[in-house]
Amino acid sequence: MDLSCFKAYDLRGRVPDQLNPTLAEKIGRAYVEITGAKKVIVGYDIRLSSPDITEALSSGLMAAGADVYDIGLCGTEQVYFATSHYGMDGGIMVTASHNPKDHNGMKMVGPESRPISSDNGLNDIRDRVLEPFANAPEQGRYETLEVMSAYVDHLLGYIDAGSLKPMTIVCNAGNGGAGLVIDELEQHLPFEFVKVHHQPDGHFPNGVPNPILPENRTATADAVIEHGAAMGIAWDGDYDRCFFFDENGRFIEGYYVVGLLADQFLRKTGGGKVIHDPRLTWNTLDLVKAAGGEAIESKTGHAFIKQRMRDEDAVYGGEMSAHHYFRDFAYCDSGMIPWLLIAERLCQSGQTLSSLIDARIEAYPASGEINRTINDPPKVIAAIEAKYSVGAKSVSFVDGLSVEFDNWRFNLRMSNTEPVVRLNVESRADKALMEEKTEELLQEMDRLNTN
Template sequence: MDLSCFKAYDLRGRVPDQLNPVLAEKIGRAYVEVTGAKKVIVGYDIRLSSPEIAEALSSGLMAAGADVFDIGLCGTEQVYFATSHYKMDGGIMVTASHNPKDHNGMKMVGPESRPISSDNGLNEIRDRVLEPFADAAQQGSYEPLEVMSAYVDHLLGYIDAASLKPMTIVCNAGNGGAGLVIDELEQHLPFEFVKVHHQPDGHFPNGVPNPILRENRAATADAVIEQGAAMGIAWDGDYDRCFFFDENGRFIEGYYIVGLLADQFLRKTGGGKVIHDPRLTWNTLDLVKAAGGEAIESKTGHAFIKQRMRDEDAVYGGEMSAHHYFRDFAYCDSGMIPWLLVAERLCQSGQTLSSLIDARIEAYPASGEINRTIADPPKVIAAIEAKYSVGAKSVSHVDGVSIEFDDWRFNLRMSNTEPVVRLNVESRANIPLMEEKTKELLAEMDRLNEEG
């Protein structure tokens, strides 16, 4: 049996050769045997293959003796929400997020929506799939569960409704599931939503919902300009990531959103801890300190950030990849809470999104993440570190290598999944310096790669 769909954090693969109903049923059985779960939430995204895979998964869960609570078509964060809110033993979301339309997958959590990854159960589930199964003495039951109303109530709890004012917001669901939530939220908010690619459609008529791809951004940006909107928001397919456009239709790097959300959240909580990834840090450190919070660095990746948030009881965590995590959301990531907080900030401050962001870009200009295919990543990273650590103010290995000088810094790290090295550079209020150092580092990486 092909088990190549099992990855480090979740399952993803082509349907039907890497993931299909037969395998999904076995995964359901294995999940129960490995975790001991008795009550499990199941949800699925808008992909055409999702209902069938979710149904087979549920059959396996029930055959192994677990009760299934089916929340139907939803986003990943609703599985997280339902698992923790209803105090279930676990949850499984059938989704392949922003992968091509003929792919599918699963994201798994345990009690309190703690992630199940390769280091805490996912590999055991994979290995258990290969063994024969016997049905449980007592079959599990099946129950549909409506979670949208409780979930929407929870989302609205993050903002002060009285401070909101009418404004126009462009929202682009990319024909994923986010539109269903916007339609529910709309009834409670004074905003006018301009809806782009709004209908859930697993055929992805406008391309795979992944706003990281430059070619996918124009639809949102153009609508913002045409409609004179205050901002634009776009999501990936299972809407656990959201992306922002200012009132000029400019796409905003996720790094600056982390700082903005940390600041907005700390204003509400009057302090607390914020977890951030090590790729770009100075803007976040500056804003968190000014808002009376404490910034704590964590290795990149949702399992690491969620665990660190729990360890530190952090109120918020953010990655520049557009994942935003919230303590009161079971330490999980949400693609809905961030835009509500940004909209609230626009209403409260009376400022435009561009003016809030421009000041930060000027203070800490950044290269954005640049990927380079490298034959021998560890060797190239080691050579760069040896060269640049001379005279550096600090060298850190929280994730890859981060090297800091007085007026600029960079992070270089390997991809977990491909022979790619990822570079991020930032400076203190000096765009030419940031650009010069970025160019210099890329040239050095290319030279080292050619030398082999």
């Protein structure tokens, strides 16, 4: 049996050769045997293969003796929400997020929506799939569960509704599932939504919903300008990531959104801890300190950030990849809470999004993440370390290599999944220096790669 759909954090593969109903049924059985779950939330995204895979998964869960609570078509965060909110033993979301449309996958959590990844059960589930199964003495039950209203109530709890003012917001669901939530939230908010690619459609008539690809941003940016909107928001297919555009239609790097959200959240909580990734840090450190919080660095990746947030009892965690995590959301990532907080900030401050962001870009210009295919990543990173650690203020290995000087710093790390090295460079209020050092590092990497 082909089990190549099992990855480090989740399952993803092509349908039907890497993932299909037959395998999904066995995964359901294995999930129950490995975790011991008795009550499991199941939800699925808009992909055409999702209903069949979900039905087979549910059959497997029930055959192994677990009760299935089907929350239907939803986003990944609704499975997280329902699992923790209703005190379930676990949850499984059938989704391939922003992968090609002939793919599907699963994201799994245990009690309190703690992630299940390769180091805490996912590999055991994979190995168990290969063995024969016997039915449980008592079959599990199946019931549907309506979670949208409780979930929407929870989302609205993050903002002060009385401080909101009418404004126009462009929202691009990319024909994923986010539009269904916007339609529910709309009834409670004074905003006018301009809806782009709004209807859920697993055929993806406008391409796979992945706003991180520059070619997928035009529709949102154009609509912002055409309608004179205060901002634009775009989501990936299962809407656990959201991306922002200012009132000029400019795409905002996720790094600056982390700082803005940390600042807005700490204003509400009056302090607390914020977890961030090590790729770009100075802007976040600056804003968190100014808002009376404490910034703590964690290895990149949702399993690491969520665990560190639990360990530190952090109120918020943010990655520049547009994943934002909230303590009151079971330490999970949400693509809905961030835009609500930023809309609230625009209403409260009377400022434009560009004016909030421009000052930060000026203070800490950044290269954005640059990927390079490298034959021998460890060799190249070691050589860069040897060269640049001379005279450096600090060298850190929390995630890859981070080297800091007085007025610029960089992070260089290997991808977990492909032979590429990812570079991020930032400076203190010196764009020319940032650009010069970025170019210098890229040339050095090219030179080392050919030697």
